[in-house]
Amino acid sequence: MTTYLLPCGVSVLDGLRRGKGAPADADPDALVAEAQTWATHARAGADDQALDTWRVDLADPWRDAELDSWDPKVCAELSTLSRRLPGMRSILHDRHTVVVLASDTTLGLASAGIVASWLAGAPTGWDERVRYHSAPSDLACEAWQHRFVPGTVSIVRVVDLNPLKPNGIRSATAGIGRVLRAVHESAGGSPVEAHLTGGLKATLLHLMTMVEVLRSMPGADVSAWYLHDDEGPDRTETVEIGLRRFDSAYLADLRTELCAIRDGRATNHRTFEGVGWETSAGSRQLTAFGTGFLAVLGERIVPSVAFDGTRA
Numbered sequence: 001m002t003t004y005l006l007p008c009g010v011s012v013l014d015g016l017r018r019g020k021g022a023p024a025d026a027d028p029d030a031l032v033a034e035a036q037t038w039a040t041h042a043r044a045g046a047d048d049q050a051l052d053t054w055r056v057d058l059a060d061p062w063r064d065a066e067l068d069s070w071d072p073k074v075c076a077e078l079s080t081l082s083r084r085l086p087g088m089r090s091i092l093h094d095r096h097t098v099v100v101l102a103s104d105t106t107l108g109l110a111s112a113g114i115v116a117s118w119l120a121g122a123p124t125g126w127d128e129r130v131r132y133h134s135a136p137s138d139l140a141c142e143a144w145q146h147r148f149v150p151g152t153v154s155i156v157r158v159v160d161l162n163p164l165k166p167n168g169i170r171s172a173t174a175g176i177g178r179v180l181r182a183v184h185e186s187a188g189g190s191p192v193e194a195h196l197t198g199g200l201k202a203t204l205l206h207l208m209t210m211v212e213v214l215r216s217m218p219g220a221d222v223s224a225w226y227l228h229d230d231e232g233p234d235r236t237e238t239v240e241i242g243l244r245r246f247d248s249a250y251l252a253d254l255r256t257e258l259c260a261i262r263d264g265r266a267t268n269h270r271t272f273e274g275v276g277w278e279t280s281a282g283s284r285q286l287t288a289f290g291t292g293f294l295a296v297l298g299e300r301i302v303p304s305v306a307f308d309g310t311r312a
Helices: 011-018 027-042 047-057 059-065 076-084 106-120 170-187 201-215 248-263 290-296
Strands: 005-007 095-104 130-135 152-158 190-195 223-227 239-241 277-280 283-286
Touching: 005 076, 005 170, 005 201, 011 027, 011 076, 011 201, 011 239, 027 047, 059 277, 076 106, 076 190, 076 223, 095 106, 095 170, 095 239, 106 130, 106 152, 106 170, 130 170, 152 170, 170 190, 170 201, 170 290, 201 223, 201 290, 239 277, 239 290, 248 277, 248 290, 283 290
Parallel strands: 005 095, 005 190, 095 152, 130 152, 190 223
Antiparallel strands: 223 239, 277 283
8 A cells, every 4th residue: 555645736726627638518617616615714714624514515516527537637636646556546445545735725725625536536425535634834733643544535734835924934844744754654664655746836845855854764665756748648657756865874963953953052063054954143043944854853843942042
């Protein structure tokens, strides 16, 4: 069994509007509109209510769109997965696990819901197949206590993963790191594939380097994949992205140095300056990469002292 991690962009909305891979009588307009309405309410409401709302409000638009009959080329996320897994229609029945990462935007979350719906089939029986969670942005949260279950697809909204946030994406990368850590713990040594064709491009490099840290952890079997062109006739397979694997000493140094910066402790080590932390106006602070790395490593994110080294 394999866990598939799918960062989700918004290409499915464009694909539906354009009729890309559509069955003959499909009418996706209502599905696109209702999915965005659902996403607006899901972002503002409780996680345990989100799927109930989807089942009720999107059942008719889902049938009108004939979503389960669309070709995977409707979007980047399904295209890349179908090239790796020809039998993806039975992906959940075969006890694989899918985690769909959504940005904290209406369009991003709506797109993730539609992609998950395609993978799960009709809304009937979703209680067993589809999950919805928000990975918290609160940097003080030491761990995100969640396990992904074989035979399910999980929509994971990464709170604050929004490029318009004035304070950047440092807390969002911490949320992504917690998801990766949960994927690792849930997989228990089984293969994990990160498919990086879709998703928010502003976080692609952050995600890829966090996947490298995950790949370097003991017992991890992690790979990354990319589809260059989902329409070209000469490119029918995904390409594996060459990832680095860091040795245990490197990971230990990364953990030690970033924890020192997090806690405002003095350190002479500067190996990861400009990568995991930076100095600005005389103050040292973790970067978006640094918060993500610490989350993957299972460490606290918020410091016992302020980032500038003074007592909080």
